[in-house]
Amino acid sequence: MKKKQILLALLTLIVPGLLLTACQSKQAEKPSATWTAEEEALVHSYNDSIMRLWLVESASDSLFLRQACTPLTREDVADTLFQQLKHQMLLTVTNPENEGVGIAAPQVGIGRRLVAVQRLDKAGEPFEFYINPRFTYLSPDKQTGWEGCLSIPGRRGKVQRSTHVVLQYNDETTFELCTDTVRGFTAIIFQHELDHLDGTLYTDRADTVLIR
Numbered sequence: 001m002k003k004k005q006i007l008l009a010l011l012t013l014i015v016p017g018l019l020l021t022a023c024q025s026k027q028a029e030k031p032s033a034t035w036t037a038e039e040e041a042l043v044h045s046y047n048d049s050i051m052r053l054w055l056v057e058s059a060s061d062s063l064f065l066r067q068a069c070t071p072l073t074r075e076d077v078a079d080t081l082f083q084q085l086k087h088q089m090l091l092t093v094t095n096p097e098n099e100g101v102g103i104a105a106p107q108v109g110i111g112r113r114l115v116a117v118q119r120l121d122k123a124g125e126p127f128e129f130y131i132n133p134r135f136t137y138l139s140p141d142k143q144t145g146w147e148g149c150l151s152i153p154g155r156r157g158k159v160q161r162s163t164h165v166v167l168q169y170n171d172e173t174t175f176e177l178c179t180d181t182v183r184g185f186t187a188i189i190f191q192h193e194l195d196h197l198d199g200t201l202y203t204d205r206a207d208t209v210l211i212r
Helices: 003-028 037-045 057-067 073-078 081-093 184-197
Strands: 101-106 114-118 127-138 140-147 152-162 166-171 177-183 209-212
Touching: 037 081, 073 081, 081 101, 081 114, 081 127, 101 184, 114 184, 127 184, 140 184, 152 184, 166 184, 177 184
Parallel strands: none
Antiparallel strands: 101 114, 114 127, 127 166, 140 152, 152 209, 166 177
């Protein structure tokens, strides 16, 4: 066999192996979470305790609460920081000194599309977390009721909301899209909390706002 033929034969054997190794390496790369350094530092700073609430009384907090939030990725949810954030958000909304029936991530300084809602329509009224929630349906039937907000202390307002909604969100384990139909006061809680994810406060929708 001539030298040129030998080289070609060797390349035929070696190159596919190199390509296979490169492909395997690429497949082995795991996408990293998109949590920012600031978000990580903020969550870790509370060390599994109640988090500070962002309040409209503070100019910088108020500006933050007016921002639209960023979606969570599958990698974000798989990161241990997500579990810590959930735990600390739950401690915050169930704080006996300042309890709520729902809380959104921006209310604790995290601009991500994550909310916790107390499911008053379920046995035991558990708090459940919803990843990247959005409405696919808002009923034309509405009702007006009083609302308050952990980020707007000392006030309450009358707001008109849909009586039932259809919600879509990512499952925490599979990240697949899930759908839920919610009615009654729990549907109102969802509307209030999802507003936070788009930088909207209940006072933007209220016909009347009173100081408690």
